[in-house]
Amino acid sequence: MIGGFRPDVTINVAYRSGDWATTADGAANVAAAVAASGGRLVHVSSDAVFSGDAPSYDETCLPDPVNPYGAAKAAAETAVRALVPGAAIVRTSLIVGHGASAHEAFVRSLATGSATGVLFTDDVRCPVHVSDLAAALLEIAERGLPGVHHAAGDQALSRYELGLLIARRDGLDEKRLRPGLRAAGGVRGPLEVRLDCSATRRRLHTRLRPASEFLAPGHS
Template sequence: MVGGSGLLGREVTRQARCAGQRVATTFHRRRPDTDSHHVDIRDRDAVVALVRAVRPAVVVNAAYQQSDWATTADGGTHVALAAADIGARLVHVSSDAVFSGAAGRYDETRVPDPITPYGAAKAAAETAVRGITPAAVIARTSLIIGHGDSQHERQVHALAGGATGALFTDDLRCPVDVADLAAALLELAASPHAGIHHVAGADAVSRHELGVLIARRDGLDESALPRALRTGSGIPGPVDVRLDSTNSQARLTTRLRGVREFLLTPCR
């Protein structure tokens, strides 16, 4: 599990271990557990050496850093090279950031047209993965919600407490529950499927509506959440990216619930 200290990496690891699988994770700054290996995925030789030493049957790569091309693009390439070197199955986690938002709804046949450096890095990693390991799964996802532990949930709590900032009402995404996403990735890892899969939630909501749903679940004052428009704000990023996960859902037994459903459950 590359990126094992992150929100998604921790959940994939937890579910795999609960299923009786042995999981070795990697970390860069925060060691998630004792069976974890420090590696900087920007260092190709270090990644290849580690994968040769551990020899996993499956490599899941959920590592990224939005402000760093070398981590997201080069690092993704290095992981793909290492997986190919030992013949390991690869599941590479990508993002809806590879799209501009001009089309609104995107299925797996859409060609990436990123408008941010992060989106470009993610698209570059996808190209590298497809060229190096054609049998790999590239799983594009959207905003990941984590039972109180995601950056989106933390932002909502901060804004409800009076922090500066706002939630866009015109910025649409398809948020996914971290447990649903992790289960889908593990299912894809064990499947014969290859290529691009969209693995996002069933509901398209604005960032503000997402904030309201989080506030209601957590007992916060939803009226305290400031609104704004991304359009005309000067803040870069796509406005309307709705991942169509219909084709992937048809292949999965894991149900990709919509945010209006999974945020009904109180956060424990």
């Protein structure tokens, strides 16, 4: 498809958790096609490429994944860099907004009693609004900015803290949200991953808002 259409810019957001063929091999296939047909490539990566052992991670940090999904995303980055040296690699975090994300749906199900479970207090990310991320990706694509970028919200929150913000925005009963520890449940993956987006923010005109702002009552 890329060879036939020969797009000026290709933005690859494809992934499937637990599926190496889609997340890693698929990214390599897209990069190879862009390399053959020409044009720019913007590859969307994840904070899952990091272990969470460091206090924060800026754009110069090398991946050190600790679970299969993070390893697949790190392999995808390696393939993209090798095949399209001028590509943009955009690492992001937990994506929310407009009530359509999986995390927002889970919070609603907990607050309404249609599901049971906990929201982790030790699983920390830098949530980003889907519209802010989309705008950042388009700006990077249009301006042809190469290299690694970090595009996440300017606020680190636990899953539980994020759930409280979602419940308040949606007028739900936040008292029905129960906190819990991810480490206690044996769920594999990094715990606290804080993306330092300072360098990327200096390059972009797009503003990446903190979750407390875009999840304030009256916002979506």
